[in-house]
Amino acid sequence: MADFRTEHDSMGELKVPADALYGAQTQRAIDNFPISGLHLPRAFIRALGLIKAAAAEANLKLGYLKKGQAAAIRKAALAVAEGQHDDQFPIDVFQTGSGTSTNMNVNEVIAHLASKAGSKVHPNDHVNYGQSSNDVIPTAIHVSATLTAHGELLPALKHLKRIIDRRAHELRNVPKTGRTHLMDAMPVTFGQELSGWSAQVESAIERIGDSLKRMRQLPLGGTAVGTGINADPKFGPAVARELKALADVRFESAVNYFEGMAAQDAAVELSGQLKALAVALMKIANDLRWMNSGPLAGLGEIELPALQPGSSIMPGKVNPVIPEATAMVAAQVIGNDAAITVAGQSGNFQLNVMLPLIAYNLLQSIHILANVSRLLADKAIAGFRVNAERVNQALAMNPILVTALNPVIGYEKGAAIAKQAYKEKRPIMDVALEQSGLSKEALKKLLDPRALTKGGIHGGGGGG
Secondary structure, three states: OOOEEEEEEOOEEEEEEOOOOOOHHHHHHHHHOOOOOOEOOHHHHHHHHHHHHHHHHHHHHHOOOOHHHHHHHHHHHHHHHOOOOHHHOOOEOOOOOOOHHHHHHHHHHHHHHHHHOOOOOOHHHHHOOOOOHHHHHHHHHHHHHHHHHHHHHHHHHHHHHHHHHHHHHHOOOOEEEEEEOOEEEEEEEHHHHHHHHHHHHHHHHHHHHHHHHHHOEEOOOOOOOOOOOOOOOOHHHHHHHHHHHHHOOOOEEOOOHHHHHHOOHHHHHHHHHHHHHHHHHHHHHHHHHHHHOOOOOOOOOEEOOOOOOOOOOOOOOOOOHHHHHHHHHHHHHHHHHHHHHHHHOOEEOOEEOOHHHHHHHHHHHHHHHHHHHHHHHHHHHOOOEEOHHHHHHHHHHOHHHHHHHHHHHOHHHHHHHHHHHHHHOOOHHHHHHHHOOOOHHHHHHHOOHHHHOOOOOOOOOOOO
16 A cells, blocks of 8 residues: 555545545546546646636735745646646546536645645645636636637638638639539639638638637636635636736636526537538538549549558559548537537536536637648648649530620520530530631630639620
8 A cells, every 4th residue: 555645535535646646536536437538638727727826826915825825826836737747637527517526636736736845735725715616617618718729729720821812822813613513613713712711711710709708708706606605706807817917818707607607608609610610621621622533533623732642452542631631620520519519508507517528629629620720721722733734624625604605695595505515525615616606706705714703794785
């Protein structure tokens, strides 16, 4: 038993590993929840460390902690926030729905570190002063998601948009066959097609930014049920100010603690915007996959960078691995949103009881979306090459170009020309020259793919 020491809590004594920084309540949770092996993410532990450091500073200024205690707690909490003791947070995600086990895990580690430094610090009476797991964990969800979105996701999305915009500018005058219903349609330029992707990403940035306004509102100060029992009314706002100084993000105290603890509507909203981003990235990824398909039997419009062999049995095969990874991330985020939606419905009276699940899924979504957005930008969009010969050949054979002749020769005659061109596998120009009664010069002008990407009525007169 030399490898263990005896700790105690309100339920009695318990043995914990001799070198553990945590105490009895953490050990009980380890024993009670051997479920998934999944732990709350680094970003969440960082947020809890920042919250405990801010709380210690607030309690010092409000007169509830001695200077030595507050300093020791703050130092230990910031060490936790910086990741110096990540191996001391082993509790499973699937635990008590309030996250009490994780809050106490953090309290115990910080108290142990502070006490080793020479201050008499208790996990409940000092580290957790003026707090409850019921307001700390929802606050940590808000803080961790906000910091991760600001630090990882939004910069990644801005980078993705810059790369898309750069390629759109480079390809602004390169026409290609447009497609609706996966069928040939009127031409667009690659630049126009990519501009749609850029607008999707820009909208996602705006939506996420708007959701973060609600995520910056913190319910800390509501304590057990939202009434603020055992907490100074100035405590919540004071902690928000301290967090702003620590994290350089404008956090503020929630207007209504009951909402912030009993509901997780802000987290559900943010998750919904992450799902919308996932849907946008899925569209972009699938466009790239279709455009790259082939290279002989597919569209073959572009060639994505070759990153790795594509088959263990077919030599020379290269697959669109980055768009595929992007699509899988999108699927995961959509699934995470479904779980967060169910969890958000689990606010029973004064407390939501699926908080760890919300924290885990929300942070995973933010993290993987940030990572895959950079990969999509740098390893797919930045380096794809347009197969000009294939693109131009398809344009020349596209019978839908006859749409431009509608105002001059009418819809029905245009349809007959298109069907004949398709049936005989001849360029639309050749068939139109035979059937339309228009000169070659006029047809060249009317059927110029690049001119057709500019919209408007070509040729004048007639009805559409």
